[in-house]
Amino acid sequence: MNNYQSFSDDHHFRRVGATEPIQLQPEEPAVTQWQVSAIADLVTHLMHLVGIPKGRPAIIAVDGRGGSGKTTLTTALATAVPGAQAFHLDDLIWNEPLYDWDQLYVDTLTQLRQAGCLDLVPDKWREHGREGSIRVPAGSPLVVVEGTGAGLRAVSDLIDAHVWVQTCDDVAERRGIRRDIAEGVNGDAEESVRFWHWWMAGERLFFAKDRPWRRADVIVSGDAPAGVEPGEIAWTPGPLLPR
Template identity: 60%
Template sequence: MAVHPNPPAFARRALPIRERVMLQPEEPPVCAWQASDARAFAGYVLSLAGAHSDRPGIVAVDGRGGAGKTTLTSMLVSASPGAQVLHIDDVDWNEPLYQWDHLLVTALGELHRAGSLDFTPPAWHRHGREGSVVVPAGAPFVIVEGTGAGMRAVVDLIDVHIWVQTDDGVAEERGIGRDTALGVNGDAEETIHFWHWWMAGERSFFAADRPWERAHLIVSGEPLPGLAAGELAWAEGPLR
């Protein structure tokens, strides 16, 4: 992973030590969170990704389902006009759980080679989904958003890896509530069943992949005590 050698300084302050938090098996909790202005932090992340003459800077926003990845991604995109988002949900659509690493390698490899992307995952053809995953040439940054975005298979293809750390109970409640409201996994009972199935696969994957051990930055996906309006909590990675 290429990291900008001289990232800009910006204001940060320590937050109170957090009480007990439930996380992925063997995932260490952050012990010393710091608070910063969210937009300043977004600028810091993009400076770490760096400017490249022939391709976009690539930032992976990784974390378990319901962790808060989409919120963080929106913040990063708003800090860089023209930034594009590569959604893992599009890459792994109708693929077996976490058996799609080769597809993400293909997509990010194409971004490195061509500086743009027009990629149709094979399951799209099989299931009649039209279109493709497109990143136009000239995009300054691509934010790869989704569970597994920073998986070990793409360690050499991303510039900055962010792990979003969120209490398991908070993430589960968010995910079930969101999917129930959208009706994407059936009724409330079916959604709960889906999420428990999803969580089992997710835990197994993360236990083997251990993305927090490679993350440049850790971001709290939930508000922490002591945060002011417009701030987020973060820490330097990795976590071991």
């Protein structure tokens, strides 16, 4: 029995218009109106979608462009469900070629679904001397996988719900560069900007082909429009299809 109740069609959300204009890649339709609710209401909706799988955790993929707000959303979702685990795709694909890791991701989710847990040392970790492992303890009720490409087409049958975080390109770029400079992960400021532009070029090609928003169960605004208060979130049921 699923303890999470779905929202009926007449559930009353507050509605707000999208921030205009929003710059997205040509293939992605922009959401024009959002429904606003407490974050807990979004969690309830998602948990109703995923149900309670037998012998394994439910798996929610949180996808979006770099700097879109995926990690912030993932933290909120994982915090709201006791025992939930956040799985950062960047850890799994660390040092893998850009967008050439489909099979690794498929194999990892397959293992998680079959075993109900995970204790994985990726090959690249061994090659480069990275210590530790990627762990999902047995009995975890939910795994939230976040990362650019987390909801790619190849894993459609391996995830239970798919969230696409829609954020303006300019906003995502500013966030990503600011974060990378602060963390010092890609060199100095000039190197961080150069890396980000290289990353975004590959990201745009990937999303133009994969178009994850067409499969998403929920679309979340990664840049809250006017009228969204602290503790609230703007979202809408997916998918996003061409008009």
